[in-house]
Every structure is written in structure tokens, then in C-alpha cells.
Amino acid sequence: MAYDLEEQEKLDAIKAWWARYGTLIATLVAVVALAWGGWWGWKAYESHRANQAMGYFEALEDAARLGGSDSAVRIKAAAATLREDYAATGYAARGALVAAQALQAQDDAAGAREQLEWLAAQKKNPSMQAVARLRLAGLLLDQKQYDAALAQLENAPPAFAALFADRRGDVLAAQGKREEARAAWRSAIDGLGKNNPLTQVVQLKLDALSGA
Numbered sequence: 001m002a003y004d005l006e007e008q009e010k011l012d013a014i015k016a017w018w019a020r021y022g023t024l025i026a027t028l029v030a031v032v033a034l035a036w037g038g039w040w041g042w043k044a045y046e047s048h049r050a051n052q053a054m055g056y057f058e059a060l061e062d063a064a065r066l067g068g069s070d071s072a073v074r075i076k077a078a079a080a081t082l083r084e085d086y087a088a089t090g091y092a093a094r095g096a097l098v099a100a101q102a103l104q105a106q107d108d109a110a111g112a113r114e115q116l117e118w119l120a121a122q123k124k125n126p127s128m129q130a131v132a133r134l135r136l137a138g139l140l141l142d143q144k145q146y147d148a149a150l151a152q153l154e155n156a157p158p159a160f161a162a163l164f165a166d167r168r169g170d171v172l173a174a175q176g177k178r179e180e181a182r183a184a185w186r187s188a189i190d191g192l193g194k195n196n197p198l199t200q201v202v203q204l205k206l207d208a209l210s211g212a
Contacts, residue, residue, distance in 0.1 A: 053086035057095050064102035072106055075099050083118055093119055093128040100135065113139055120152065130160045137167050146175050162191025166202050178209055185209075 060078035063071045079099040082092040100115035116139065119125075119132035133152045140149035149171045156164035169184035185206045192199045 049086065050089055050091075053082060053089040053091040056081050056086070057091040057098075060095050060098055064098055072103060072108055072111065075102050076111060079115060087122075090125075093122060093125050097128070097131065097135075100132075104139065109139060109143065126157060127159075130157045130164075134160065134163055134167055137171065141167075141171050141174060144174070146171050162188045163198075165191060166198070169202070169205065173205070173209060181209060182206060 056078045060075055060082070063074035063078065076099065079095050082095040086092050096115040096119040100112040103115065104112035113136065116132045116136040120129055120136050122129050137149040137152040140152065150168065153164045153168045153171070165184045166188035169181045169188060172181035172184055185202050188202050189199055189206070192202065
């Protein structure tokens with residue numbers, strides 16, 4: 001009998017505990033389940049979006065590689081879709097660089113510039129942004145838009161400081177600012193280091209300027 005009373009007391013205690021905390025626990029379990037399901041749903045959605053973006057990027061690469069009379073149209077269309085609908089993916093930035101290179105090779109400087117200007121404004125992707133700024137400065141140099149080119153080379157990211165200095169030297173040399181160009185190229189050499197293959201290229205430009 002004592003045993004039965006002890007068991008009954010335990011059952012009563014469990015019932016009382018459940019009456020007090022049961023609703024809260026059920027709610028927490030439901031919230032966790034919904035959050036888990038939502039997380040997996042979001043991951044599936046992101047994966048689907050990434051696959052779609054990859055498809056447009058591959059189409060852009062094919063258009064750039066295969067060429068053809070309508071390749072520029074297809075390149076721009078694929079790049080525009082990536083920028084407008086998939087800007088949060090890495091494919092948008094990569095697509096802009098591929099498109100810019102392909103369009104520049106087709107003598108479509110305006111089209112290439114549009115791609116690079118978009119990417120140069122994307123602060124959320126600093127490494128790709130820096131590459132775009134370098135290439136945009138080179139394109140502007142070719143167009144003799146020296147001030148605009150130098151503007152792209154301001155506030156160089158530390159990892160790209162030497163490359164930015166090299167390109168700045170190119171622009172300054174084109175402007176006839178020889179001393180400033182020398183200083184920029186020397187800065188580039190210091191940043192690149194002796195063992196970097198690009199150092200020899202910069203040194204050749206510096207020697208050529210000194211001998212001119």
C-alpha cells in the first residue's frame with residue numbers, strides 16, 4: 001500500500017509539473033521544429049538560386065568563348081540577369097569580370113566599362129571590387145580619361161596597394177608626370193618584393209622612363 005502511495009505521489013508530482021510547464025515545453029519544441037524546418041527550407045532555396053545563377057554564368061562564359069555575331073547581346077543579357085536577379089551570389093561579380101573582358105576584346109569599351117563600373121561599386125565584395133577598379137582604371141587610361149582613372153586608384157586596399165601603385169604609375173607617365181610616375185612605380189616595386197615576377201615588369205617601365 002505504501003508503495004502504491006509513493007507511486008501515486010510521483011505521478012501527481014509529474015502531472016503538476018506538466019500542468020505548469022507542459023505548454024511552455026510544447027511551444028518551445030514547436031518553435032525549434034519550425035526554425036529547423038525554416039533553416040533547411042532557406043538552404044534549399046539558396047541552393048536553387050545558386051544553381052540558377054550558375055546556369056546564367058555558364059551561358060555568359062559560352063557566349064564569350066564561342067563568339068558569334070550576337071555574342072555581345074547574349075553576354076550583356078546574361079550579365080544583366082546576374083546583376084539584377086542574383087547580385088548576392090558570387091556569380092554576379094565573376095560574370096561582370098568575364099563580360100567586361102569579352103566585350104573589351106570585341107572593342108565594346110562602353111559595354112566593358114558598364115560591367116566594371118557596376119562591380120567597382122560593390123562594397124560587399126572587396127576583393128572583386130578591387131580587381132574591377134584596377135581594370136577600370138586601365139580601360140580609362142586607354143581612353144585617355146586620366147583623372148577618372150586616377151580616381152579609381154585612390155584608397156587602395158592594402159592587399160592591392162602595389163598593383164594600384166603600378167597602375168597609377170602608368171597613368172601618371174601617360175600624363176607626362178615623370179617624377180610622380182617614378183615614385184608610384186618605386187612604391188609598387190617595394191610592395192611587390194624582389195621575387196615577384198611583376199617586379200621585373202615594373203622595373204622595365206621605370207628604366208624606360210629614366211632613359212627617355
